[in-house]
Amino acid sequence: MAKGSKRTGWVYSEIFNWHDTGRYNMLWAPSLSVQPGQHVENEETKRRFYNLLEVSQLAEHVTRIRPRPATDKELLRFHTPAHLAHLQQVCDAGGGEAGGKTHVGAASFDIARLAAGGVLEAVDAVIEGRVDNAYVLCRPPGHHAEAELVTGFCLLANGVLGVKHAREVHGLKRIAVVDWDVHHGNGAETAFLDDPDVLTISLHQDNLFPPDRGGFEVVGGSCAQGSNINVPLPPGSGSGAYRAAFDQIVVPALEQFAPEMIFVASGFDAAAMDPLGHMMLSSEDFHYMAECLLKVADQFCAGRIVMTHEGGYSAGYVPYCGLAVIEAMTGRNAGIEDPFRDYIVNYGAQDLQPHQQAAIDAVLLTHQLKQAAE
Numbered sequence: 001m002a003k004g005s006k007r008t009g010w011v012y013s014e015i016f017n018w019h020d021t022g023r024y025n026m027l028w029a030p031s032l033s034v035q036p037g038q039h040v041e042n043e044e045t046k047r048r049f050y051n052l053l054e055v056s057q058l059a060e061h062v063t064r065i066r067p068r069p070a071t072d073k074e075l076l077r078f079h080t081p082a083h084l085a086h087l088q089q090v091c092d093a094g095g096g097e098a099g100g101k102t103h104v105g106a107a108s109f110d111i112a113r114l115a116a117g118g119v120l121e122a123v124d125a126v127i128e129g130r131v132d133n134a135y136v137l138c139r140p141p142g143h144h145a146e147a148e149l150v151t152g153f154c155l156l157a158n159g160v161l162g163v164k165h166a167r168e169v170h171g172l173k174r175i176a177v178v179d180w181d182v183h184h185g186n187g188a189e190t191a192f193l194d195d196p197d198v199l200t201i202s203l204h205q206d207n208l209f210p211p212d213r214g215g216f217e218v219v220g221g222s223c224a225q226g227s228n229i230n231v232p233l234p235p236g237s238g239s240g241a242y243r244a245a246f247d248q249i250v251v252p253a254l255e256q257f258a259p260e261m262i263f264v265a266s267g268f269d270a271a272a273m274d275p276l277g278h279m280m281l282s283s284e285d286f287h288y289m290a291e292c293l294l295k296v297a298d299q300f301c302a303g304r305i306v307m308t309h310e311g312g313y314s315a316g317y318v319p320y321c322g323l324a325v326i327e328a329m330t331g332r333n334a335g336i337e338d339p340f341r342d343y344i345v346n347y348g349a350q351d352l353q354p355h356q357q358a359a360i361d362a363v364l365l366t367h368q369l370k371q372a373a374e
């Protein structure tokens with residue numbers, strides 16, 4: 001193995017791409033005023049990420065992990081029986097809208113089980129030491145799903161189920177979840193709000209989705225003050241804002257928490273080309289963020305990181321951002337240039353702006369105040 005390189009698990013299946021999100025016009029169901037089109041959450045971003053990995057020099061350096069369906073028992077660690085019954089019912093009826101802007105096909109619940117089960121397999125492989133870290137290129141995504149809520153294209157809470165699995169099956173206690181998807185990580189926040197042993201951190205565009213979620217003042221339940229850190233960043237945030245948020249908030253918070261494992265909700269919709277987010281990140285920024293987390297993981301938990309794929313809707317650009325993260329995880333060069341790089345890094349206002357630092361300061365102040373009050 002090359003010096004500094006790591007064994008990275010890779011979970012992917014073509015069947016993930018067969019989850020059918022219908023002929024929406026981006027977010028809207030066809031109607032007399034909406035021409036049928038393509039749902040914004042479709043298979044293309046995922047399939048092209050996989051394809052770019054395949055044609056890169058990294059293809060031979062990841063360890064394939066085959067997903068398996070998660071069982072009812074595993075899903076019920078977080079979801080309610082009513083949630084599972086609802087998904088089954090919509091799929092048995094041939095598909096349709098299962099929740100907020102979330103269309104499913106007849107096979108979608110079975111495919112979602114496989115996505116969640118892929119995360120559990122990745123967790124097993126990392127904790128048992130068969131790989132150092134793992135990336136789960138799963139679909140449907142999961143970070144918006146709550147115990148009894150289908151929303152934001154998410155059916156099952158893949159990452160939350162992974163955390164529960166690591167704790168209940170493998171006996172881990174202190175786990176951190178970092179969500180860099182441009183939308184708020186409401187699933188993990190809700191799941192662990194009252195749990196001081198799970199640190200949830202979400203960086204997102206201020207009040208994008210879900211509406212009115214993700215405020216910096218939400219710091220954890222009464223028994224877990226400080227265990228939830230929301231970093232709502234202004235639209236237009238770029239490289240400087242995200243790197244400052246990592247340097248000033250995410251890394252120090254993780255170092256203070258000292259996790260036994262880190263989960264990442266890896267969405268690429270804060271990238272500059274995304275049609276839903278309004279941020280300006282390049283593949284280099286995702287590489288930077290991944291490196292920050294890998295360093296903390298090396299320091300505290302033998303490098304144990306599991307990343308679950310979340311949003312990211314630019315079919316052209318997601319693959320390059322994803323590959324940059326896999327480069328960081330494997331410690332290897334993919335041998336592929338990001339053709340968008342120069343275009344994006346030269347955008348105006350990529351540097352940290354005063355109003356972005358003010359948003360970061362509000363988070364720092366809130367959490368320092370909480371610490372001072374203890």
Ligand SMILES: [Zn+2]
Pocket residue numbers: 181182183267269310311312
């Ligand atoms: Zn998203």
